[in-house]
Amino acid sequence: MGLSEKILAQPRSSTPSSSFWLSHIARYAPEPARRNLAHCCDPDVNKFCGMGSKAVVTGASSGIGLCFSKELAGRGYDLVMVSNQREELERAAAELNGTNGIRAVPFYCDLTAPDAHRQITAFLDENGIDADVLINNAGIFSFDTVTDTPERKINCFLDLHCRAVTMLSREFAERFKKRGSGRILNMSSMSCWMPMPGIAMYSATKAYIRVFSRALHYEMRDSGVSVTVACPGGIATDLFGLPPNLMKLAVRIHAVQTPEKFVHKAVNKMLRGKKQYINGFINRLAIVAVGMTPTGVRMLIKHKMLDRDIKR
DSSP states (O other): OOHHHHHHHSOOOOOOOOHHHHHHHHHHSOTTHHHHHHHHTSTTTGGGSOSSOEEEEESTTSHHHHHHHHHHHHTTOEEEEEESOHHHHHHHHHHHTTGGGOOEEEEEOOTTSTTHHHHHHHHHHHTTOOOSEEEEOOOOOOOSOTTTSOHHHHHHHIIIIIIIHHHHHHHHHHHHHHHTOEEEEEEOOGGGGOOOTTOHHHHHHHHHHHHHHHHHHHHHGGGTEEEEEEOOOOBSSGGGOOOHHHHHHHHHTTSSBOHHHHHHHHHHHHHTTOSEEOOOHHHHHHHHHHHTOOHHHHHHHHHHTGGGTOOO
16 A cells, blocks of 8 residues: 555544634634634635645645645645655655644656646546645756757656646636636746746746736636736745855845745735735836846846856
8 A cells, every 4th residue: 555545544533614713723823823824714715724625736745846735734735745756755745644634645746748637637536535726836947048958858848837737727727617616826937027048948938827827817717716826036945056055145135035935925825816926026126127138138148157058
């Protein structure tokens, strides 16, 4: 019996879900539990408050995806954690399983596979899991020219950022529409506004996610289903390759945000049915500034970095 089967076979304890009790508990619970419980008392998000609700998170074994899993577990959501990193996934699920009385079930899946969305929904159906939330978080990054990027990696960008997000969003939107409720959060990036050398594949596919999600939000709006797109700017992860001391400084001066803080706010926006979330006022200003960046500055990035073989 694998880890998924063992977790699904465990008996679960009943958990009180009354907003009356939640509001009283929220007064005395320690941080960050008090914030999570308090949000459950918001009438706009109460029916998606966790406490028996279920969420599917892709890219859940590490990074921001793991932060999403921890945030949702803290709110009482049962989890189906999806990743192609088998060992890390099973370790993360085992760590979260039982937190706040929730179940965290790992599901190993290569999201670049053409039938990845069918694999996930088949797993849910076979185990009687009716999800309330989908978070499409899985993604990749590289800093390289298009011509120097291997075809295999280009296909990975297209499969993971475009096809997987599209097909999973479509599958879950259809299911949510039939029952009249559900929340989808798709992860884009602030780079979707940045046609810069070196990140053509990343920024272009993230731009697709943003436009697709915004359009799908309007299509589903009348059916009680909400689609939110998150476009984070600087997040304190390994993506930037900064040394730990510089990363701490960047967080201290608010140049970047901790993944935990970003995730907490992104989940709140999703539960409230917002169309889009961009973290931080500076990032909103940066979108305008980048749009005004002259060609000379963009070419400077190419000459100083790509032409010197500074790649990632």
